[in-house]
Amino acid sequence: MSHTPQPVISATGLFTPAERIANEELVASFNAYVALHNRENAAAIAAGEIAELTESSVEFIEKASGIGSRFVVDKAGILDPTHMAPRLPERSNDELSVLAEIGVAAAKDALARAGRDAADVDAVLCAASNMQRAYPAMAVEIQDALGIDGFGFDMNVACSSATFGIQTAADYIRAGHAKSVLVVNPEICSGHLNWRDRDSHFIFGDVATAILVEDKAIAPAGHWNILGTKLKTVFSNNIRNNFGFLNRAHGGIDQGGPKSDKLFVQEGRKVFKEVVPMVANMIVEQMQVLGLTGSDMRRLWLHQANANMNRLIAQRVLGHEASDDESPTVLDTYGNTSSAGSIIAFHLNHADMVAGDTGLICSFGAGYSAGTVFVRKT
Numbered sequence: 001m002s003h004t005p006q007p008v009i010s011a012t013g014l015f016t017p018a019e020r021i022a023n024e025e026l027v028a029s030f031n032a033y034v035a036l037h038n039r040e041n042a043a044a045i046a047a048g049e050i051a052e053l054t055e056s057s058v059e060f061i062e063k064a065s066g067i068g069s070r071f072v073v074d075k076a077g078i079l080d081p082t083h084m085a086p087r088l089p090e091r092s093n094d095e096l097s098v099l100a101e102i103g104v105a106a107a108k109d110a111l112a113r114a115g116r117d118a119a120d121v122d123a124v125l126c127a128a129s130n131m132q133r134a135y136p137a138m139a140v141e142i143q144d145a146l147g148i149d150g151f152g153f154d155m156n157v158a159c160s161s162a163t164f165g166i167q168t169a170a171d172y173i174r175a176g177h178a179k180s181v182l183v184v185n186p187e188i189c190s191g192h193l194n195w196r197d198r199d200s201h202f203i204f205g206d207v208a209t210a211i212l213v214e215d216k217a218i219a220p221a222g223h224w225n226i227l228g229t230k231l232k233t234v235f236s237n238n239i240r241n242n243f244g245f246l247n248r249a250h251g252g253i254d255q256g257g258p259k260s261d262k263l264f265v266q267e268g269r270k271v272f273k274e275v276v277p278m279v280a281n282m283i284v285e286q287m288q289v290l291g292l293t294g295s296d297m298r299r300l301w302l303h304q305a306n307a308n309m310n311r312l313i314a315q316r317v318l319g320h321e322a323s324d325d326e327s328p329t330v331l332d333t334y335g336n337t338s339s340a341g342s343i344i345a346f347h348l349n350h351a352d353m354v355a356g357d358t359g360l361i362c363s364f365g366a367g368y369s370a371g372t373v374f375v376r377k378t
Contacts, residue, residue, distance in 0.1 A: 005179070006216040007170035009224040009375060010116065012347040013109030013210040015102045015186075016334075019075040023058045023068060023202065030201055031055045032081040054198060061202040064268075066307025070205025070335030072190045073098065084195040086188070099132040100141040102208035103186035107146060110182065110210040114220050121212075122178035124152035127165030128185050129338040129366070130192055131156060134245060142184055150178070158239070159303060159365020160231070161185060161339035162211065166361070166373050167229040169213035179218055183211040185340045192241055194263040203305075204264070205335035209343040227358070227374040230286040234278065239266040239366035266366075276309055279364045280316035286372050287317070294319040298357040300327045301349065303364050304341030307331055317360075339363065353377045 034053040038045060045052045061067060072078055077087035088098055096104070103126060111118060124146070126139035131154055139152030157164040162185045169181035189204030216223070243262040287293065294317055302310045307329060314322035328349040330341065337344060342363050353359070354377060361373040 003217060005173050005176055007173040007213055007226050008216045008219045009226065010212040010214045010219045011110045011114035012343060013106040014344060014347050015105035015208040017071040017073050017206050020069055020071050021075055023061050025079060026202055027056050027058055029079040029081055033084060033196060036081055056198050066331045067202055067335045068332035071207060073188055073206045078190060078195055086190045096145055097132055097141060099138055099186045099188060100145060103142045103184040104145045106208035106210040107182050107184050110212045114212050118146040118148050121148045121180045121182050122150040123172060123181045124148060125165045125169060125183045126154045127161035127183055127339060128187055129156060129158045129161060130188055157369045158367055159338045160363040160369035160371045162343050163361060163363040163371025163373050164231055166211055166213060167231055170226055170229060173215050180214045183213060185209045185343060187338045187340045189338050192264050194260060199268060200264060203336045205337050207334060207337040207340045207344065209340040211343060223378055224375040225378055227376055228286065228290045230282060230372045232282055232370045234368045236368045238270045272309060275364055275368060276312050279370050280313045282370055283317050283362060283372055290374055296358050297360060298353060299359040301342050301345040301359060301361045302327060303362060304331050304345055305336045
């Protein structure tokens with residue numbers, strides 16, 4: 001009898017940078033920048049030519065987002081009021097790139113947890129929002145660093161890159177094109193965040209995660225069956241980043257001011273209003289397809305962007321206000337890490353689950369994009 005491949009999640013991995021910025025530190029830096037800006041532009045502000053900048057506060061950040069701190073690859077450059085961006089020395093082409101470096105670390109963690117050797121892996125998908133370069137693909141560099149004989153490619157669906165990557169890997173396994181696929185999500189979000197923008201300067205942190213998706217026939221004990229996946233995209237300008245290689249054709253690259261569209265920009269209130277019902281409806285509809293109800297869901301590992309969004313989505317899915325156990329958050333420590341957020345939540349909050357428990361890994365963000373991965377513990 002021929003074998004019918006069935007994709008499962010064998011393990012996940014996590015790399016966390018050594019440096020952390022608490023809200024208090026971030027606010028002190030931002031307010032120092034505001035004071036410097038307002039002082040240097042006092043005459044123009046008095047003449048009504050430019051607006052006076054407003055200070056940030058810990059209370060504002062935590063009420064707006066639920067974010068308490070974030071890990072970053074370079075703390076000093078971000079907190080310098082005259083610079084306000086990470087400082088990373090440029091590496092030669094013969095050195096491992098910084099994005100590949102953290103991706104490899106997360107991938108090795110996932111492999112170790114699955115008891116898997118890199119030689120057993122057939123493919124690497126680098127699924128992330130913030131690619132360091134256009135080519136060679138980050139996935140191919142990670143593949144080479146790990147010593148994997150196979151293929152790799154990059155994919156970017158912003159905050160939903162990881163869930164889109166999981167479905168893509170699962171499809172390869174179902175089709176028989178691979179037995180073991182690493183989905184790697186290295187996110188240096190501090191590089192694309194406008195640390196001078198009061199409405200968003202607190203949002204992002206840096207991290208890398210990895211997911212090992214394999215055929216059930218070779219998966220280790222205690223793996224997660226993938227019950228079903230669903231992807232959705234709807235075009236929106238409400239979350240946007242216009243940085244790219246064509247910037248030089250438009251007269252240069254502007255990264256200087258708070259309103260620079262070559263960095264992360266969003267219309268937060270519009271995003272909240274439009275994304276919450278879109279994602280909640282998508283989850284509920286997919287649950288109906290899979291024959292699941294709210295009472296069947298042991299845990300939700302939702303995208304880690306905003307605590308208020310997660311509260312409303314979880315309530316719609318479960319039918320009641322979710323407890324921290326039912327919908328854990330990592331916003332208080334990691335902040336928003338784009339595609340890696342729901343994977344961190346899963347990685348850090350699944351050890352207590354037992355065979356038969358059902359959960360949901362869910363992402364949503366720029367695009368708009370949304371992805372659901374329903375899993376069951378074996």
